[in-house]
Amino acid sequence: MKALTLIILTFSIGVFSHATPILVTLNHTEQQINETRLSGSNCFYTIDIKTSCSSPENTTDLIGILVGDAEGNEVVATLDGPYIGMLKPCMTIRFNLLGPCIGKICKLYFHRIGLDGWMPETVTAYNIDDNSPITFTFNYFIHENQYSGFDYCHSS
Secondary structure, eight states: OOOOOEEEOOSOEEEEOSSOOEEEOOSOOHHHHHHHHHHSSOEEEEEEEEEOTTSOSOOOOEEEEEEEOTTSOEEEEEEOGGGTTOOOTTOEEEEEEEEOOOSSOOEEEEEEESSSOOOEEEEEEEOTTTOOEEEEEOOSOOOBTSEEEEEOTTOO
């Protein structure tokens, strides 16, 4: 079994809703991001998460995300710290995930711990090499303490 890499997100994220956009910028500059991309050791992946309008008004649950490729390589992150409470109904959050370079993203899972509940509507993951997105449609509540998601890696 491939080892999972835990990455804590400390990069910039944009929050978009039907109202005025809010941009939260953290400590990493575009130059630092580009230097990391060029180093070859890690890659950035852009992830857009749209929370369903049927989701609870506010969740403080700990949300983990796993993305992977057809070769079994995976990147795991936790939406905690400044991200807790940002998954609001009818809103889309964009964040950059930093992790080991993997192939084309074809699977995505969430893991939730907490009592509030959360329902993603869609998640779009952008591949680093060709920037071609893949969209995963959820529209169901993520069960507590279980991985929920999709693996399209070996579908025909």
